[in-house]
Amino acid sequence: MAIVLGPNRYGKAETRVVRVTRDGDVHRLKDVSVGVSLSGAMDAVHLTGDNAAVLPTDSQKNTVFAFAKRHGIDAIEDFGLLLARHFVASQPAITHARVEIHEYGWSRITGGHSFVRDGGEVRTALVHADAGSETVVSGLTDLVVLNSTGSEFHGFAQDEYTTLEPTDDRVLATAVTARWRHRSTEAAWDESYRAARDALLKAFAGTHSLSLQQTLFQMGRRVLAEQDEICEVRLSMPNKHHFLVDLKPFGMKNDNEVYFAADRPYGLIEGTVLTDDAPDAPSAWN
Numbered sequence: 001m002a003i004v005l006g007p008n009r010y011g012k013a014e015t016r017v018v019r020v021t022r023d024g025d026v027h028r029l030k031d032v033s034v035g036v037s038l039s040g041a042m043d044a045v046h047l048t049g050d051n052a053a054v055l056p057t058d059s060q061k062n063t064v065f066a067f068a069k070r071h072g073i074d075a076i077e078d079f080g081l082l083l084a085r086h087f088v089a090s091q092p093a094i095t096h097a098r099v100e101i102h103e104y105g106w107s108r109i110t111g112g113h114s115f116v117r118d119g120g121e122v123r124t125a126l127v128h129a130d131a132g133s134e135t136v137v138s139g140l141t142d143l144v145v146l147n148s149t150g151s152e153f154h155g156f157a158q159d160e161y162t163t164l165e166p167t168d169d170r171v172l173a174t175a176v177t178a179r180w181r182h183r184s185t186e187a188a189w190d191e192s193y194r195a196a197r198d199a200l201l202k203a204f205a206g207t208h209s210l211s212l213q214q215t216l217f218q219m220g221r222r223v224l225a226e227q228d229e230i231c232e233v234r235l236s237m238p239n240k241h242h243f244l245v246d247l248k249p250f251g252m253k254n255d256n257e258v259y260f261a262a263d264r265p266y267g268l269i270e271g272t273v274l275t276d277d278a279p280d281a282p283s284a285w286n
């Protein structure tokens with residue numbers, strides 16, 4: 001039996017960059033966290049400690065800052081592609097680059113240089129690049145949504161441990177993590193992002209839900225129906241349970257008005273929705 005080195009990658013995780021663009025007195029702000037992960041001919045460093053092929057993760061971090069200055073940061077998908085292509089093109093040993101970027105939104109308060117951080121929602125981009133192929137997956141995390149009616153859950157399987165009461169009117173709440181794969185590496189990223197986010201919200205609000213699974217499918221379906229250039233959507237949605245509080249001990253009726261918002265445990269509903277012609281690209285999600 002021989003012991004061998006398996007798949008490996010290395011890079012600098014979570015480089016936080018705030019790029020201010022000064023247009024006279026009116027500033028623009030881009031706040032991102034960039035993860036770079038490189039792979040290629042890395043046997044020597046693992047097997048013998050020969051670092052000749054290893055571009056330090058410190059240099060990778062410096063590249064992120066230098067590129068933020070030199071090129072600015074517009075759509076995070078473009079910034080990801082720029083970085084990924086740079087590492088593959090400039091380092092002989094590097095055959096594959098993975099760049100993951102999270103963007104934290106800021107809104108203008110008043111005047112040109114005052115901002116307030118947007119809610120918990122984060123925009124994401126994941127880029128893979130090598131000599132033969134490039135993939136772009138856009139997305140968001142922590143899009144917190146709630147329907148105060150229009151949600152039912154009944155007719156479910158039952159066993160000896162089932163105590164859940166069926167309901168035809170409940171609160172449905174979740175924090176959406178959604179990622180969507182583009183067919184190409186050229187798109188109007190900001191416009192596409194806004195449209196996908198809008199489709200997710202409209203489908204969540206507009207679906208009379210018999211289960212969160214059904215809502216999940218409708219959300220993915222709507223993104224795909226509205227944007228030809230997206231071929232696959234992956235969703236992860238915690239069921240943020242809202243339990244009716246028993247007010248009978250206080251002589252009161254609870255007519256679906258007072259809920260206990262539990263934080264854990266939570267149901268976790270996850271699924272993929274794709275077009276039947278979506279080209280296979282499992283590694284786009286790695």
Ligand SMILES: O=c1[nH]c(=O)c2[nH]c(=O)[nH]c2[nH]1
Pocket residue numbers: 153164210211212213239267
């Ligand atoms: O929408 C739901 N899907 C489930 O699978 C589930 N399971 C559960 O206990 N409540 C719910 N709600």
